[in-house]
Every structure is written in C-alpha cells, then in structure tokens.
Amino acid sequence: MHIAYLSPFRQDLGASYSFDLKGYNFVLVRLIASGVSAIAFIGYSIYEALNGDPINTAIILLTGVLFILAILFGPFSLIERKEISALITGLITILSIFNAFMASDATDSDKIDQNIDLFQQALKVKYCPTDIQPNESERAKFHALKDILVKQCGLQNRQNINSLAVDAAKARYLDPISGLADNIHSEFIKDEPVTCLSIAMRMNEICSGKFQL
Known part of the structure; x- marks a missing residue:
C-alpha cells in the first residue's frame, strides 16, 4: 500500500x-x-x-x-x-x-544644381572627337549615351522627389522590423539606380573632359 x-x-x-x-x-x-x-x-x-x-x-x-x-x-x-x-x-x-x-538628393541643393548643370551641358555636347577617343565603337557608345543623358538629367530632380515621397511613406507606414529589412535590402542587395551623374561619369570615361563634374 x-x-x-x-x-x-x-x-x-x-x-x-x-x-x-x-x-x-x-x-x-x-x-x-x-x-x-x-x-x-x-x-x-x-x-x-x-x-x-x-x-x-x-x-x-x-x-x-x-x-x-x-x-x-x-x-x-x-x-x-x-x-x-x-x-x-x-x-x-x-x-x-x-x-x-x-x-535624399531631392533636398540636396548641390545635387539639384548639378543635375541642372549636367542637363545644360548635355544639350551642348554633339560628339566625341577622334583626337580624344580614336576608337570608333567607343565614340558610338558616347553618342548613344548622349540622348539618354539628356532625358535622365531632365528628369533626375523629379525622380529624386518621387523617391523621397516613397521613402517617407515607408518610414511612416512600415513597422520598424519591415523598415529595417527594407533598409538592409536597399543598402546591400538592391542595384544602384542609373542617374544623371552616373551616365555623365561613364561618358567622361569614354571621352575625357567633355563634362565638368
């Protein structure tokens, strides 16, 4: 028992x-x-x-x-x-x-002025002379990029404002963890966007000294 x-x-x-x-x-x-x-x-x-x-x-x-x-x-x-x-x-x-x-570049006055200046420079650029770039295929690339540069620089400041609006909305409405995840994605994973400056820099590599950056 x-x-x-x-x-x-x-x-x-x-x-x-x-x-x-x-x-x-x-x-x-x-x-x-x-x-x-x-x-x-x-x-x-x-x-x-x-x-x-x-x-x-x-x-x-x-x-x-x-x-x-x-x-x-x-x-x-x-x-x-x-x-x-x-x-x-x-x-x-x-x-x-x-x-x-x-x-944001939309609130950076220097970036705003730079985009306007590059747009004005892009309108004046006609071609890359052979004495600067003897390679014909590279000169063709320069000519193709010229039209892209005009469009991109003309729209760059507006695109920056749109990006700022999106980022501000994310900051307002995403929860902290989702916001941090989006920040990590933007910083380490997302490809760098094509900008007015990046195109101008590429064109300067092809045809040195054509743009004042």
Whole structure:
C-alpha cells in the first residue's frame, strides 16, 4: 500500500520536473535568441556609425531594443504595455522620416544644381572627337549615351522627389522590423539606380573632359 501510494506521487513529480525543464529550455532559447539578436543589431549599428550615419545608427538600436523585448517577453506582452512600444515605435518613425529627407538628393541643393548643370551641358555636347577617343565603337557608345543623358538629367530632380515621397511613406507606414529589412535590402542587395551623374561619369570615361563634374 505504501508503494502504491508513492507511485502516482512520483509520476506527479516527474510531470512537474518535465514541465519545469521545458520552461527552462524555453527561457534559455529566448535568452540565446536575444543575445544573438543583440550582437547582430549592435554590429549593424556600428557599421552605420563608421559610415557616418548617426540617425540610422539610432534607428537600428531602437529597433533592436523593440525586437529583443518582443523576444524576451513576447509580442502580446508589448501590446499590453503599449506605452513602451508606442514610444519606441514613435521615435523610430520620427527618426526614419527625418533620415529620409536628410539622405535624399531631392533636398540636396548641390545635387539639384548639378543635375541642372549636367542637363545644360548635355544639350551642348554633339560628339566625341577622334583626337580624344580614336576608337570608333567607343565614340558610338558616347553618342548613344548622349540622348539618354539628356532625358535622365531632365528628369533626375523629379525622380529624386518621387523617391523621397516613397521613402517617407515607408518610414511612416512600415513597422520598424519591415523598415529595417527594407533598409538592409536597399543598402546591400538592391542595384544602384542609373542617374544623371552616373551616365555623365561613364561618358567622361569614354571621352575625357567633355563634362565638368
């Protein structure tokens, strides 16, 4: 009778022990995930800081704080503590919008003037002389790029404004994690867009000195 009484008690102990072990493992996984995430966010923020982008550095660190809190306490816990998440998200949104304007060529007066100047230069350029570029195929490339340059430089400032509008909308409406993912994609994966300056630089490589850059 004594043994029969202890048997289910031991099973209860075993069940309790199993439950505690699962809980411990769950907490351990959260801590490890938080640590790895912290290293990743800090590493990326250091990279941006070294590139001279303090605003983006702050955005990354704040996003990291929000992400790690969600891992440690769960996203639903952050919803319940909406004051904390709303404060961090609000700061990220404000900084992201500000950064979109600061980083845009549409707000850079020097870039605006440069595009206008290159457009005017492109209208005056007729051909690349043989004494500068003796290769006929290269001169043909120069001539083909000339028409593209006129169109691109004529539209460049408007395109920059459109890009700014898109970036500002992303900063306003994307959640912090999606915004950070888009930023990483733009910085490391997305191809560099063709611009008025990039075409003019290519044409200057073909026919040296034709454009004042």
